[in-house]
Amino acid sequence: MKCKYCNGKAVIYVRRTRTPLCPSHLEEYLIKNVVKVFKHYRIDLSNKKILIALSGGKDSSTMASLMKKLSEVEDFEVVGLYIDLGIPKYSDYSLKAVEKLSRSLDLEVRTINLREALGFNISDTGFKRRTICSACGIIKRYLMNYAALVDGCQIIATGHTLDDITAYILKSYITQDLKSLVKLGVYNPPLNKLIPGKVKPLGYVSEKESLVYVLSSNYPFYHEECPYVSHETIEFQAKRFLNMVEAKHPGIKLYMLREYEKNRQLYEKLVEYPPLRRCKICGMPSQREVCSFCSIVKRITGSYDSVLKMWENNFLRII
Amino acid sequence: MEMGEITIVFSPGGEKRRIVVDESMRVRELLKTLLLDEESVVVVRGDEVLTEDRVVRPGEILTVFNVMSGG
Ligand SMILES: [Zn+2]
Ligand SMILES: [Zn+2]
Numbered sequence: 001m002k003c004k005y006c007n008g009k010a011v012i013y014v015r016r017t018r019t020p021l022c023p024s025h026l027e028e029y030l031i032k033n034v035v036k037v038f039k040h041y042r043i044d045l046s047n048k049k050i051l052i053a054l055s056g057g058k059d060s061s062t063m064a065s066l067m068k069k070l071s072e073v074e075d076f077e078v079v080g081l082y083i084d085l086g087i088p089k090y091s092d093y094s095l096k097a098v099e100k101l102s103r104s105l106d107l108e109v110r111t112i113n114l115r116e117a118l119g120f121n122i123s124d125t126g127f128k129r130r131t132i133c134s135a136c137g138i139i140k141r142y143l144m145n146y147a148a149l150v151d152g153c154q155i156i157a158t159g160h161t162l163d164d165i166t167a168y169i170l171k172s173y174i175t176q177d178l179k180s181l182v183k184l185g186v187y188n189p190p191l192n193k194l195i196p197g198k199v200k201p202l203g204y205v206s207e208k209e210s211l212v213y214v215l216s217s218n219y220p221f222y223h224e225e226c227p228y229v230s231h232e233t234i235e236f237q238a239k240r241f242l243n244m245v246e247a248k249h250p251g252i253k254l255y256m257l258r259e260y261e262k263n264r265q266l267y268e269k270l271v272e273y274p275p276l277r278r279c280k281i282c283g284m285p286s287q288r289e290v291c292s293f294c295s296i297v298k299r300i301t302g303s304y305d306s307v308l309k310m311w312e313n314n315f316l317r318i319i
Numbered sequence: 320m321e322m323g324e325i326t327i328v329f330s331p332g333g334e335k336r337r338i339v340v341d342e343s344m345r346v347r348e349l350l351k352t353l354l355l356d357e358e359s360v361v362v363v364r365g366d367e368v369l370t371e372d373r374v375v376r377p378g379e380i381l382t383v384f385n386v387m388s389g390g
């Protein structure tokens with residue numbers, strides 16, 4: 001199969017556009033899709049500093065590479081963040097992949113080590129697997145906000161793909177969880193000065209496109225699974241189901257996301273939120289008296305001391 | 320007739336499988352043999368990403384990357 005644009009050897013056949021692409025035209029196609037996200041949501045990047053959330057996996061490596069390349073021709077700055085959760089082997093290998101990626105892209109990356117910043121690893125909390133995964137999500141989101149605030153970033157970019165977002169949309173339809181449903185867009189604007197905007201630059205990019213990109217362009221990534229991951233979750237099964245539908249109806253995931261985006265404001269009208277207040281421990285926006293992050297830290301360490309210590313110091317390390 | 324084995328390494332996991340093939344075949348046919356859907360995996364030989372129309376031969380070692388990894 002030859003690339004549609006240059007006759008070079010194709011590395012992917014994009015079924016939804018019926019286009020075979022070589023590595024460099026795949027990159028061009030992906031960058032165009034990232035730009036579409038910023039244009040669609042009218043996200044002004046000029047003079048902004050964007051925090052690139054890195055996990056060591058394929059999707060955040062793809063996102064980092066595309067954002068770094070865009071930053072070289074546009075008027076914004078990028079800086080990477082890796083959160084070291086202290087999961088034996090998995091976190092070490094992921095960090096190694098991030099270090100290699102940082103060198104390969106010439107991208108400045110900060111790390112924050114959970115044990116150093118808060119005094120515990122996610123693995124020695126004694127939590128059950130399901131609890132670990134939800135705690136991990138809360139901790140990562142909070143530390144991303146912390147890093148963005150400490151480092152002066154106005155936007156946080158994560159590596160979620162079209163496949164991730166549509167799987168979560170389907171999960172929310174199945175469970176009729178409207179509160180989650182309204183938050184699943186490709187872009188969530190800043191809530192206030194403490195919560196920066198969150199964007200998913202790969203919102204219009206599939207996981208297969210992302211994987212082929214890192215493989216064919218030789219970008220470092222770690223492809224093993226987190227030991228706590230479960231294939232039994234609704235979102236994992238939803239992703240499998242959507243892959244089967246996509247195989248018969250190429251482009252259906254993108255269609256689903258676009259239609260969701262049109263209806264998102266309708267869903268928002270159906271959801272009632274308690275007024276946002278400040279967590280009485282850390283001062284971050286929260287719907288409860290004590291935010292979920294502070295509650296988890298208290299549950300694990302027995303006190304709120306490490307949260308306060310974290311905010312008094314800068315635990316970001318440059319790698 | 321070039322009967323022989325193709326070695327397949329799955330990622331993630333590193334599980335190895337050897338399949339006996341009569342002759343060279345296209346990636347598309349190999350994936351059918353393995354009951355895998357073209358959209359959910361990426362096949363790599365050395366550092367070369369193979370599209371579904373590419374030919375693989377007995378004696379080769381391929382890595383099959385699962386697109387859906389629960390990272
Ligand atoms: Zn080309
Ligand atoms: Zn708090």
